[in-house]
Amino acid sequence: MSGDDESESVERDDATPEGDATPEGDDPASPTRRKPVVVVVEPETPGNVGTIARAMKNFGLSDLKLVDPPALREDGEAYGFAGHAREDVLPNAEEVTFDEVVANYHTVGTTAITGEDDRSHERFPFKTPAELRESLKAVDAPTAIVFGREGRGLNNEELSRLDEVCSIPADDDYPVLNLGQAATVLLYELRELTVDETQLPDTEVTRAPEGDVERFHGFFRDFLEATGQRDHQVEKNALLMRRLLGRAHPTEREVHSLLGTFRKANAKLEHAEHLAAKYDEPVYPRER
Structure with a gap:
């Protein structure tokens, strides 16, 4: 995992994050469209980092950034949970600071607990993953999907510094998803922006004459x-x-x-x- 060398850290202000391409055409899943990066803030469990890396690999994302992560050993839990993402997504993950993410990306914070009305400015208004997908279709900018800690998520101060808030609809009695599950659900919903083709066959039906x-x-x-x-x-x-x-x-x-x-x-x-x-x-x- 990179990040120890200051020369490799995310550049500030008007710099374009490495790997982002200039858009060509209107196809949301075009290879030239800038795909979101995934940021995990202070993950506590290496296995969850591996699960997120695997979900990224499943849905066409490769740029993983970690804020104050635990040690990720090649013989450890993270690599064990990462599947084929152990070959590229995980070893290429970059350690960054929260400030760097805020300075360089259009940011989407994720939370299970939302505000019920506009009096909670940190957690309201919020978008569902499907609504976020439609919103991001109209904007081609360096975007970061930011996930918080396993136990506490992102706090209000952190959310107040991010541009948008996304929450996954779940049962009111238990709306909190495991970090890896939440990332998988959200990245699945964003797949139209990140995946050119899937393993599924063409489902277009030609009606009989x-x-x-x-x-x-x-x-x-x-x-x-x-x-x-x-x-x-x-x-x-x-x-x-x-x-x-x-x-x-x-x-x-x-x-x-x-x-x-x-x-x-x-x-x-x-x-x-x-x-x-x-x-x-x-x-x-x-x-x-």
Whole structure:
């Protein structure tokens, strides 16, 4: 962990923090967009530092800064909890002072305990992680997400020096999250600003051609009529199916599967009716 050499400390005033890029384009997750740095103030447990580093690695962040941290040994808890972040995020973490963070970044302080109204200026107003994501989309500036101590968090004096406050909505009976959990939740919500691509496949759905959808509706109506339903029930159920498919936006493959199913069902019903007529047997009874 760096920070002992004064020449490597965060520069003050108008300097751009190392690693920040000039924005190009409007894509929030563009590689050229400056990603937030993560700051942990006086962490007490090395394992929580490792957990935060791992969450950063999961969600596309790499710049970790620590204010008065404990010793982080390579054979210790922090590296054990960091996963693959032990390879870069954790060993490259920089030790800084709280004053340096305030001087060089647009700062977002995190807290579980918020003010209930505007009389608590240190903890009100506050944003949820989702609201913070939308707010930061509109601003491309060196930004620091600041987490406090495990037991006490950030105090009012520290929060009063930060630009914004963020709090994770939780059960009123127990709103305080573990430091590593809080960081993971918040960084997950900010992923649109920090992650270009995920491991998830493309979820864009291409709706089946309308001609195929209408063919299905025709088959479904034939099916309803062949089962002996009364006319008003046929109309009602046909409309319900139309509304259902309208909301579902079925794919071409899905509609083709349904077409094949109802084509076979209608053929069997037609064959049954033909046999009933041939052998003078009652057909499927119609409702009256």
